[in-house]
Amino acid sequence: MSIYIETGFDSLTKYGEELCGDKAEIIRSSDSVIMVLADGLGSGVKANILATLTSKIIGTMLHEGAEIEECVDTIARTLPVCSERGIAYSTFTILKIHKTGEAYLAEYDNPETILIRNGKAMNLKKTVRTIKDKKINECQFTVEPEDMLILFSDGVVHAGVGKLLNLGWEYENVLEYVENAMRPNLTARMLSRQLVAACDSLYLQKPGDDTTVVTAKVLKPAEVRIMVGPPVDTANDGMVVHKLLESTGKKIVCGGTTSQIVSRETGKDLKVNIEYHNAAIPPTGSIDGIDLVTEGVLTLGKSLDIIKQYVSLSAKNGNNLNLSKKDGATRIASMLLEECTKVHFLVGRAINPAHQNPDMPLSLSIKLRLVEDISKCLRSLGKEVEVEYY
Amino acid sequence: MDRYARALQYMLDFAESQPDRLEGIGKSQKSLRKQAGELVDKELLRSLNKFHVQPFKDSLRIDFMNLIESYVKRREKNPRARYPRIRIDADELMNRLEKPGVSMAEFNKLYEKLDSQKTVYFCRYSDHRDYSLLFNPYKKRLYAKLYLLSQHDEFKLIPHKNPGSIFQVVGKNKLLTTSGRPERFIIVPLSFGKKQEQLLLEALEKPGMLKTARLLKKNDEYYLSVNIAIEPEKIFEVNGYAGFSMADECTMVYTVCGLEGEMLKHGEIEIRSGEGIPPSDRDGLHILANSMTRICLQYKAQAVLETFPRYNALTDILDYKMPLKGLQKPVRVSPFGLWQTCPRCGYNRKKNKVVGDVFLCACCGFGIKRKFLPPYNLAKRLIKYQNDKVHFYCEQHGNRRIIRNALLDISYPLGPSEGIHDFFEYIEKKTDELRGVLSDRENEWTRQEKKLYSVWNKLLTAGDIKDVIVIES
Numbered sequence: 001m002s003i004y005i006e007t008g009f010d011s012l013t014k015y016g017e018e019l020c021g022d023k024a025e026i027i028r029s030s031d032s033v034i035m036v037l038a039d040g041l042g043s044g045v046k047a048n049i050l051a052t053l054t055s056k057i058i059g060t061m062l063h064e065g066a067e068i069e070e071c072v073d074t075i076a077r078t079l080p081v082c083s084e085r086g087i088a089y090s091t092f093t094i095l096k097i098h099k100t101g102e103a104y105l106a107e108y109d110n111p112e113t114i115l116i117r118n119g120k121a122m123n124l125k126k127t128v129r130t131i132k133d134k135k136i137n138e139c140q141f142t143v144e145p146e147d148m149l150i151l152f153s154d155g156v157v158h159a160g161v162g163k164l165l166n167l168g169w170e171y172e173n174v175l176e177y178v179e180n181a182m183r184p185n186l187t188a189r190m191l192s193r194q195l196v197a198a199c200d201s202l203y204l205q206k207p208g209d210d211t212t213v214v215t216a217k218v219l220k221p222a223e224v225r226i227m228v229g230p231p232v233d234t235a236n237d238g239m240v241v242h243k244l245l246e247s248t249g250k251k252i253v254c255g256g257t258t259s260q261i262v263s264r265e266t267g268k269d270l271k272v273n274i275e276y277h278n279a280a281i282p283p284t285g286s287i288d289g290i291d292l293v294t295e296g297v298l299t300l301g302k303s304l305d306i307i308k309q310y311v312s313l314s315a316k317n318g319n320n321l322n323l324s325k326k327d328g329a330t331r332i333a334s335m336l337l338e339e340c341t342k343v344h345f346l347v348g349r350a351i352n353p354a355h356q357n358p359d360m361p362l363s364l365s366i367k368l369r370l371v372e373d374i375s376k377c378l379r380s381l382g383k384e385v386e387v388e389y390y
Numbered sequence: 391m392d393r394y395a396r397a398l399q400y401m402l403d404f405a406e407s408q409p410d411r412l413e414g415i416g417k418s419q420k421s422l423r424k425q426a427g428e429l430v431d432k433e434l435l436r437s438l439n440k441f442h443v444q445p446f447k448d449s450l451r452i453d454f455m456n457l458i459e460s461y462v463k464r465r466e467k468n469p470r471a472r473y474p475r476i477r478i479d480a481d482e483l484m485n486r487l488e489k490p491g492v493s494m495a496e497f498n499k500l501y502e503k504l505d506s507q508k509t510v511y512f513c514r515y516s517d518h519r520d521y522s523l524l525f526n527p528y529k530k531r532l533y534a535k536l537y538l539l540s541q542h543d544e545f546k547l548i549p550h551k552n553p554g555s556i557f558q559v560v561g562k563n564k565l566l567t568t569s570g571r572p573e574r575f576i577i578v579p580l581s582f583g584k585k586q587e588q589l590l591l592e593a594l595e596k597p598g599m600l601k602t603a604r605l606l607k608k609n610d611e612y613y614l615s616v617n618i619a620i621e622p623e624k625i626f627e628v629n630g631y632a633g634f635s636m637a638d639e640c641t642m643v644y645t646v647c648g649l650e651g652e653m654l655k656h657g658e659i660e661i662r663s664g665e666g667i668p669p670s671d672r673d674g675l676h677i678l679a680n681s682m683t684r685i686c687l688q689y690k691a692q693a694v695l696e697t698f699p700r701y702n703a704l705t706d707i708l709d710y711k712m713p714l715k716g717l718q719k720p721v722r723v724s725p726f727g728l729w730q731t732c733p734r735c736g737y738n739r740k741k742n743k744v745v746g747d748v749f750l751c752a753c754c755g756f757g758i759k760r761k762f763l764p765p766y767n768l769a770k771r772l773i774k775y776q777n778d779k780v781h782f783y784c785e786q787h788g789n790r791r792i793i794r795n796a797l798l799d800i801s802y803p804l805g806p807s808e809g810i811h812d813f814f815e816y817i818e819k820k821t822d823e824l825r826g827v828l829s830d831r832e833n834e835w836t837r838q839e840k841k842l843y844s845v846w847n848k849l850l851t852a853g854d855i856k857d858v859i860v861i862e863s
Contacts, residue, residue: 164748164759173745180741180752194755201757202748274784274791276810276861279854283810322735326862 003145004221004341005033005097007382008189009214010196012155014043015206021047022153022212025055027063028382032098034062037214039110039153041089047210050079054090062096068106068138072131093151095216097143105139111157111171112137116148119182121175147218148191150178155211156195160202169202185323185338188215189381193313223249224340226332229296229348229367230257231390240346240390241265245289247344250335253287255296255367258348263287277327284328292335294328300370302329303336307377310337336374342384347371349389391607394450395508397441399476401454405429406473416462426458427451444540445519445574449511472499477506509606509615512536517559517566521603523616524557524566524577525594532580532590533557534614535566536605539574561593561600580614589618626716629690630654633768634682635728637761642678645765646689651733651773654689656762679707686717693720694768696728723771728764732756736774779860780848786863793861797842814856821849 013020021043025036036059040050057078058071071094079090091109105113105124115122126137143149152174161168169177174195181194192215199211225247231240241262244251253262263270268288275283281302282295294300306329310321323334336343347368375385405412408429415425430451438447457474464471478486478500486492486500512521517535524533535557557566557577582590593599601617630648637643637658646655659681661674686693693708695701701722708720731738732751741752750757758766782795791804793813800820802813824846852858 160748164757165746169745177743177745177750177752180743183753194753197755198750198757199755201750201755273863274793274804274810274861275863276856276859279856 002099002221003097003101003143004099004219006188006217006219006341007033007035007215008187008192009037009212010192011213012196012200012203012207012211014155014208014210015203017044017210019045019048020212021051021210022155023048023051023055024212024214025059026214027059029063031100032096033216034059035095035151035214035216036062037093037110037151037153037212039091039155039210039212043210050090053079054092058092058094062094068094068136069131072108072134072136076132076134091153093214095149095151095214097149097216097218101142101144101218103141103143103149105141107137108134111152111154111174114150114175114178115141115143116150116178116182117144117146119179121179143218145218145220148178148182148186148188149216149218150191150195151214151216152195153210153212155207155209156199156213158209159199159207159211161208163204163206163208164202169199185334186217187338188217189310191215191217219341221342222340223247223342223344224252224335225249225344225346226252226254226336227258227262227346227348228254228300228371230255230261230350231348232350233390236390237261238265240348243388244346249342250291250339251289252292252294252332252335253290254294254300254332257350258296259285259287259293262290262293275326277325278329281327281329284331292328292331294332297367297370299328299332300367300374302327303332304370304374304377306330306333307337307374311377311380336378336383337381340383342386343375343378345371345375345385345387347387347389391507391510391605392505393441393443394446394510395477395506397438397443397446397450398453398457398508399478400438400441401430401434401450402457402474402476404434405454405458412458415458416466422459422462423455426455426462429458430454442540445537446510449513449520452513453508453511475500475503476508478503479505507607509604512603512605514602515561515600517562517564521614522562523560523580523590523593523600525560525591526555526557528556532560532582532587533577534580535559535575535577536614537575541574558594560590561596561598578612589620590616593618620714624716625713625718626690628692628718630692631694631769631772632682632686632689632691633694633765633771635696635764635768641761642682643761643765644682644685645762645769646685646691647766647769647773649773651770653766656759656765657685659685675704675707679704679711682708683711683715683717686712687715690717691769692718692772694772695720695722696725696764696768697722698725721772723768723775725764728767731767733758733763733766733770778848779858780845782859782861784861784863797845810861813861814859817849817859818855821846821855825850 007026009024009026011020011022011024021040023038023040025034027034036055038051038054038058040047040054054075057074061071061074075090093108093110093113094106095103095113097103107113107126113124115124124139124141126139129136129138156169156174157171158168159165177198178191178195181191192213195213196211200207225244227240227244231237244253244262245266253259259270266287266289270285270287270293272285273283282298285293287293306321306323310333313321323330323338349368371387375387378385411429416422418425435447435451438450443450461471461474483500483504487497514520515522519537521537522535524535525531526533555567558564559566599618599620601619603614603616606613606615628649630646632644632646634642634644640661642659642661644657644659645653647653659678661678682693685691693712695705705720705722712719727738730740730742732742732754734756735751735754737751737753739752743750743752744760747760748757749760749763780795782793782800785792785794789806793802793804794800800817802816804813848858849855
């Protein structure tokens with residue numbers, strides 16, 4: 001079984017400090033994803049340095065194939081020693097997930113990682129190993145599609161202490177909250193943002209401690225193939241449509257002319273939907289066998305706006321982006337953000353003169369630019385993006 | 391007051407003795423008040439003379455129409471609504487008791503009405519009938535002149551103990567000098583609070599301010615309740631919304647938010663201990679209403695409260711206090727979901743939990759002290775209503791598509807060559823046709839009709855109709 005690991009993380013810096021004393025590191029390789037969360041002793045610059053060193057060392061060493069003992073040994077010898085307390089200290093949590101589904105978890109002094117499966121928290125059986133006087137909790141297990149793993153620093157558990165909650169949020173309440181937060185199409189990024197937003201609320205927007213959440217969602221690889229614009233050479237119409245249809249994942253067609261080409265090549269009628277949701281976004285259409293048919297440039301432009309908004313969401317404004325709207329632009333954004341791990345663009349280079357910017361060279365059509373920008377955003381989210389031009 | 395009550399009861403008994411006519415009220419196009427007024431003919435009015443209530447015939451007619459109108463409205467909601475009764479005398483009470491099937495509850499209700507009196511309604515402000523107010527410029531004191539007898543009454547009253555006193559008639563450019571002869575009216579001194587005195591003295595300059603009045607008796611003291619028309623200050627443009635809700639027995643909490651829904655302020659208003667919420671006494675209600683008005687004035691915010699009946703008395707007071715300060719009247723909204731809906735993202739599920747004292751949204755992570763959740767939701771509810779769109783549904787019937795809205799009773803078949811713009815044109819045309827028609831009978835609408843009106847109003851007031859419509863399949 002091959003899986004895809006979608007990741008997300010977000011942080012709050014302790015109120016009054018410039019730098020966060022927590023550090024998250026995510027390293028992707030061809031066969032695995034390694035996530036490291038480190039919490040440096042204290043707060044501010046010193047803690048940031050400790051956490052950064054820890055996460056970088058561990059992440060890089062594991063990526064290069066080192067064992068956990070070597071990582072701990074290196075950290076112990078590398079971290080600067082605090083002159084007051086005489087110790088060099090940073091907590092860490094390591095999660096490595098192979099594309100086969102095998103996972104390795106190691107925790108040192110961080111709150112226990114949460115694994116949610118089918119909406120419920122799972123008990124991970126851990127063993128304790130002592131390395132260089134450090135008690136490390138380890139666990140090896142297998143992940144399944146739709147599993148959600150949440151790593152977090154103790155700022156989450158203490159959220160609200162002395163403010164809205166006397167004893168802080170507490171681990172059991174965090175667990176219950178995460179279970180309640182589970183819903184279809186919840187992405188790793190949205191969950192990490194939401195948890196950090198909840199902590200920010202409990203801290204009354206003045207965090208008493210650095211707070212970081214790293215999430216990993218296990219997904220079955222799913223591709224969305226999206227055909228944008230007609231090919232320059234009309235002789236390639238059939239070939240491109242065939243390429244679109246051979247995908248086993250979801251299929252999107254953007255553009256009026258493009259839709260007509262697909263309709264002609266498939267022999268299926270193109271129907272314009274009467275649904276109307278937003279005056280600014282043209283209506284969608286439908287072709288049998290195609291999941292979504294939309295207008296071209298205007299709709300793609302609006303989709304890009306939505307995707308950029310998703311990428312730039314912060315814990316401060318929570319996850320206040322509604323991806324369930326029914327207009328064409330939101331549906332494209334939703335499919336690309338929540339329903340796939342890979343996006344394959346089939347971009348026709350035939351340029352519609354109506355869309356041309358007279359001040360720019362002919363080759364830079366707005367449509368191509370939109371595809372480029374959307375691809376950039378999706379790659380920043382960890383998605384695989386392939387673009388083919390015709 | 392006793393004669394007035396007996397006369398009014400006589401009118402009610404007369405109407406009750408004509409069940410067919412009574413039943414027919416509410417079945418024609420005329421307003422309920424007009425139909426109730428038709429029950430009072432010249433003969434009935436003549437027969438009231440035996441109660442010596444000639445100065446009050448107009449007032450009695452109005453009171454009667456109000457009671458019948460109210461009864462018919464109650465009957466529409468509940469066919470077993472009780473017919474109004476003002477008073478009952480001892481003989482009639484005994485007769486009723488002798489009838490079989492009289493319950494204890496019914497007996498208690500009738501007993502309460504035994505020989506009861508009714509407030510006397512003065513339906514106009516006038517210097518030669520009904521009532522007027524007088525001002526003694528030397529003593530700087532206000533008086534009420536009340537016409538209690540008709541010109542046919544043999545018995546007359548000595549209006550004032552000091553003959554030769556000069557009074558200015560408030561609101562009229564006239565002087566009155568008492569003569570010492572018996573008259574149909576009496577002149578009595580008034581006492582009141584500073585705010586009321588201010589208003590009454592203002593009436594000296596502004597004729598037409600003083601409207602109707604009622605004479606009532608409480609604990610052996612007589613009170614004159616005067617309706618005054620006051621020009622409200624210019625109404626401010628709404629700059630935000632303030633939700634008010636009960637937190638516990640002693641505290642009302644509020645949240646003020648801006649026009650975009652951003653939270654501006656949370657706060658609490660302490661209620662006088664032991665009064666309950668809202669306070670059951672008038673003083674407590676006024677103090678609370680004043681506090682709420684001050685808060686709204688600070689932010690130029692419109693008050694929003696729940697539709698629970700416990701807020702009725704408070705809202706009645708706010709309905710006039712707030713416009714006096716240039717604020718919009720408060721709005722009442724449904725309390726559904728107030729304790730469970732996230733005010734930031736609108737997520738409303740049981741999964742939205744409370745941890746300790748804190749509400750945390752299970753969708754967006756928004757957190758707030760639980761007691762401020764209802765007022766924040768109240769404050770944002772109007773914004774939500776304003777942003778709600780009118781939903782239509784498109785159905786496919788073979789080759790035809792029909793766009794429907796059941797509430798508005800619209801069913802538009804799209805022709806083969808028609809598109810969505812044709813539908814919008816149709817809605818615009820229909821909306822134009824209804825302009826002006828919908829405001830008739832607005833105050834008599836049932837709950838369902840009000841909902842219908844609010845949806846049409848959204849279409850009527852939209853700048854561009856396309857912005858407020860959604861069509862789904």
